[in-house]
Amino acid sequence: MTISNAEWEIMRVVWTKGQTTSAEIIDVLSQKTEWTASTVKTLLKRLTDKGYLKTKKNGRQFLYSASFSEEESINNQADDLFAKFCQRKHVAILEHLLAETPMTAEDVSQLQALLLAKETVAQVPCNCIPGQCRCQEHVGVRK
Ligand SMILES: [Zn+2]
CATH class of the missing domain: 1.10.10.10 (Winged helix-like DNA-binding domain superfamily/Winged helix DNA-binding domain)
Incomplete structure (x- = not known):
C-alpha cells in the first residue's frame, strides 16, 4: 500500500x-x-x-x-522509487546518490566493505516491457 x-x-x-x-x-x-x-x-x-x-x-x-518500523517503511519507499526505472539504470542512480549524500569517513568505510562483499552478476537483466526502455527496443517494436 x-x-x-x-x-x-x-x-x-x-x-x-x-x-x-x-x-x-x-x-x-x-x-x-x-x-x-x-x-x-x-x-x-x-x-x-x-x-x-x-x-x-x-x-x-x-x-x-x-504498525511498521520507520526503517521498513523507508526501504519500501526506496524499492517503490527504484521500481519505476529500468534495473540497468539503478547503478547510475546509486552513483548519483553517493555523490550527493554527505558522508563521514566511517560511512564511506562501511560502504566500501559492502561493495567488496557484493555478489556480482555477468549482466544486469532488463526488467522492462519493450518500448519503455532502450535495452529492448528491438523487441516487438516496429522500426
Ligand atoms: Zn530496461
Whole structure:
C-alpha cells in the first residue's frame, strides 16, 4: 500500500514520538504546514484505514502508534522509487546518490566493505516491457 507525501509527514511524527495524539501531531506539523486540525484528523483516519497506524483509546483521546518500523517503511519507499526505472539504470542512480549524500569517513568505510562483499552478476537483466526502455527496443517494436 502506498503512502502519500502528506501521510508521510504524519508518519514521521509518529515514528519520532513512538506514541502520540492528534494534538501533538498538529503542534509539530504547524512548524512546516498550514494544516488544520481537521486535515490532520482526515490523514490520521486514512493511515488507520490503510493499516499504517494503530489506535488506542486513552480517556477522551486516541493514542496513535505505527504498525511498521520507520526503517521498513523507508526501504519500501526506496524499492517503490527504484521500481519505476529500468534495473540497468539503478547503478547510475546509486552513483548519483553517493555523490550527493554527505558522508563521514566511517560511512564511506562501511560502504566500501559492502561493495567488496557484493555478489556480482555477468549482466544486469532488463526488467522492462519493450518500448519503455532502450535495452529492448528491438523487441516487438516496429522500426
Ligand atoms: Zn530496461
